[in-house]
Amino acid sequence: xxxxxxxxxxxxxxxxxxxxxxxxxxxxxxxxxxxxxxxxxxxxxxxxxxxxxxxxxxxxxxxxxxxxxxxxxxxxxxxxxxxxxxxxxxxxxxxxxxxxxxxxxxxxxxxxxxxxxxxxxxxxxxxxxxxxxxxxxxxxxxxxxxxxxxxxxxxxxxxxxxxxxxxxxxxxxxxxxxxxxxxxxxxxxxxxxxxxxxxxxxxxxxxxxxxxxxxxxxxxxxxxxxxxxxxxxxxxxxxxxxxxxxxxxxxxxxxxxxxxxxxxxxxxxxxxxxxxxxxxxxxxxxxxxxxxxxxxxxxxxxxxxxxxxxxx
Numbered sequence: 001x002x003x004x005x006x007x008x009x010x011x012x013x014x015x016x017x018x019x020x021x022x023x024x025x026x027x028x029x030x031x032x033x034x035x036x037x038x039x040x041x042x043x044x045x046x047x048x049x050x051x052x053x054x055x056x057x058x059x060x061x062x063x064x065x066x067x068x069x070x071x072x073x074x075x076x077x078x079x080x081x082x083x084x085x086x087x088x089x090x091x092x093x094x095x096x097x098x099x100x101x102x103x104x105x106x107x108x109x110x111x112x113x114x115x116x117x118x119x120x121x122x123x124x125x126x127x128x129x130x131x132x133x134x135x136x137x138x139x140x141x142x143x144x145x146x147x148x149x150x151x152x153x154x155x156x157x158x159x160x161x162x163x164x165x166x167x168x169x170x171x172x173x174x175x176x177x178x179x180x181x182x183x184x185x186x187x188x189x190x191x192x193x194x195x196x197x198x199x200x201x202x203x204x205x206x207x208x209x210x211x212x213x214x215x216x217x218x219x220x221x222x223x224x225x226x227x228x229x230x231x232x233x234x235x236x237x238x239x240x241x242x243x244x245x246x247x248x249x250x251x252x253x254x255x256x257x258x259x260x261x262x263x264x265x266x267x268x269x270x271x272x273x274x275x276x277x278x279x280x281x282x283x284x285x286x287x288x289x290x291x292x293x294x295x296x297x298x299x300x301x302x303x304x305x306x307x308x309x310x311x312x
Contacts, residue, residue, distance in 0.1 A: 007269050008151045008178045009114025010170030018079035019157075020063075020086050021103035023072050026096040031065065031073060034089060034215055036197055036208045042067055047134045047143045049184070049207040052085065057196045057220025061085040062187040062207070064155065066134050066143060074157065078188040079104065108164065110156040111175045112142070116167030117154050132206055146205065146306070148178035176266040180274045183304040185234055185263040190246030194261055198224050199232045199278045204309045233308060234263060234278045238300040239291055243273040247292060251283055255294035259283040277301075 022031055032039040037050035047066040051059045063075040077085060082102060090100055112120055120142065121135075129152065133144045139162065143155040156165050179186070185200040196217075202208050203225060210222060224230045237243070243265035248258035260279025268274045277299070283289055284303075290296040 008148060008170070008174055009116060010168040011116045011165050012111040012113070012170040012172050012175035014109045014111050014172070014175065016079055016172070017076055017109055018082040018102065018104035019107055019109065020075040020077065020082060021073070021101045021106070022075065022098055024098035025071055027071055027073050027098045028067070030093065030096045030098045032212065034092065035063070036202065036215060036221065038209045038212045039065065039073070044136065045134055047132045049132065049202065049205060051197045051202055051207060052089070053197070053215070053217030053221065054193060055216050057217035057224070058193040059187050059195050059197060059200070060088065060192050064143065066141065068141070074103065074107070076109065076155065078186055080189040081187065081192060106160055108158050108160050108162060110165055111170070112154045112156050112165060112167065113170060113175070113178060114151050116165065116170070117152050119167055120156070120165055146182040146184050148181040149305070151178065153178060153182065173267060174269060177268060177274060180264060180266045180276055181236070181305070183234070183236065183276065183306060185276045188245055188264065191261065191263055195278055196224055197221055198230050199234065200263065201234045201304055201308060205306060232260065232278055232280055233284070234276050235284050235304060236302045237275045237277045238268065238272055239275070239297050240272045241291065241297045243275040243291065249277055249279060249289050249291055249299065250294045250296065251286060252288055252290060252294050259289065
């Protein structure tokens with residue numbers, strides 16, 4: 001999208017996100033056994049996109065997780081599902097040496113985009129721009145994210161009493177739009193248990209490890225991948241009318257059955273709304289998809305801004 005570089009740059013407070021802290025000798029192993037990603041082999045130079053599935057393989061939460069130390073991990077997730085997610089995870093701690101706490105008030109979380117990210121990293125010799133790479137300096141962690149229309153983006157995490165990162169102020173609304181444009185979907189309350197990970201393209205963006213051991217829903221996730229049963233993917237969409245997470249979309253020829261669901265959406269600074277929509281592959285290929293009803297507002301569809309992997 002032309003002009004993105006002029007729209008998205010600066011520092012945005014991310015108050016819609018929260019943090020779960022896992023501390024203890026078994027913290028990494030415990031999370032490894034619950035999530036779609038490998039946390040045992042996770043080092044201090046990487047973060048992980050990961051999903052937390054039900055036994056039926058449906059995502060009840062998604063995270064960006066990383067280690068502060070080998071026994072201290074943070075999980076970034078949508079704040080509106082944090083309490084329920086932590087309660088669910090706590091049911092399986094049993095005798096594991098791990099303590100789960102809501103650390104949302106203990107840390108400050110900001111999004112950095114464009115010039116603000118460049119200003120932050122120019123003095124960090126070890127910083128690399130690889131997606132999900134993490135670098136620590138002082139008591140700050142910076143996690144590189146997928147770009148949005150070519151604009152570099154990152155998460156900045158530090159103790160709550162730390163000074164905010166330097167840079168021009170960026171509105172949370174514009175950050176939300178950049179999140180949509182990056183193509184990386186986040187599970188929030190309206191979409192809990194609506195998707196298996198591949199319906200959000202997670203296997204193509206580093207959100208699923210098919211070589212790790214068992215976790216809840218692992219058989220369903222693996223079967224979807226290797227038996228060719230996946231029929232839905234997440235695509236970019238634009239509409240002139242309001243789009244919000246949980247909205248259903250339809251094909252004009254089938255008013256009785258939705259062909260997809262809006263995962264997340266944000267107002268576009270250029271007018272209308274942009275969204276990530278998980279829908280039937282055949283519906284995307286058909287090209288004519290409507291919001292809320294078969295005769296609803298038309299969506300302008302485009303592929304995700306990264307390749308969908310056919311072989312893992």
